[in-house]
Amino acid sequence: MPSPSDGLPEIAHGSAAESAPFELFEQWYEEAAIAELNDPNAMAIATADANGLPDVRMVLLKHRDSRGFVFFTNTTSAKGRELAENSQASGVLHWKSLRRQVRFRGPVEMVTPTESDAYFASRARDSRIGAWASRQSSPLPARKVLEDAIAAETARFEGLDVPRPAHWVGYRVQPTYLEFWSDRPFRLHDRIAFSRTTPQGDWEHGRLYP
Template structure:
């Protein structure tokens, strides 16, 4: 059995699907960490507002396991409000150096306070200060207003630890759909798809036309 350029074993029918998509994700992610120049954990996250209008932005994947994909943000931001209203999201990681991408979608849950605390503590102090100073997604009348807020929070926490604000937390997207896309010549790309009915269900897999 040989291997294709996307790292999947070749069969007579082409690259073979694995029964557990997170194993494949870990392999691809590890290769992306070695090949991407910047931020292999950068991912686009899409939510929808109260009118059903899609809203997408880049965030950083900070944790992943068989439960799903975790990012952190201000819960009062646009994405925080939209998740509270809709409870679902989709995401994509694109690795240009490998000519691969992974798409996923599913319900969203907040991680435990302990998980949020652990990651918040690992951040640079100035980033923790910023989480207190920024009213993320709110209208900013002038840059100086933000700079003054940063100075005020820096003075407030001088000489002591910067705790996690109540409005800052982690979110886990629990995929019910995972797609592994690999570039192929003449746009005849390979699309390996895993689906399940619920975040705790068994995976089924197959392929889509490019």
């Protein structure tokens, strides 16, 4: 495994650069999966409402490929409502043990119902029941109200499979900007940024001053 002081690679321009950001992300992610003690897939996701006021929270990265970065949530949650108003987001994964981070931003799309169904089915049964019981981001009068809702949904689905609620979906951030940051001595950090005008466009890339 590279040491935390390892610099970023030199990436040639041309066709080789098209897959470079996702290949580099995958390499870093695999190393973080070994080095990070807790949740190497934890990432901060920032959205904004119709007035442009930003909002950020931690979520879990559940799928990644050349199309982008996927997380799942309730469409009626704060981030779900904000994405309905402004379908753009930015995110960051910070791996302190490796002294690395990756930032990205771009438009957001919902994943297909088939993708959402497949991931929902892989969750623990109690988590699936929780998705039915929780009115995510809504005011909760008392903890017992949630506990009663969980008990009611548990009874409703007793002996049955727990299907995905229609309001529980996946969102894919399609990066038009992707930046890799690596810690270096004396705060002379190493940064390389990839950018494109659309999620289907060609990448441009270059190094940034720390």
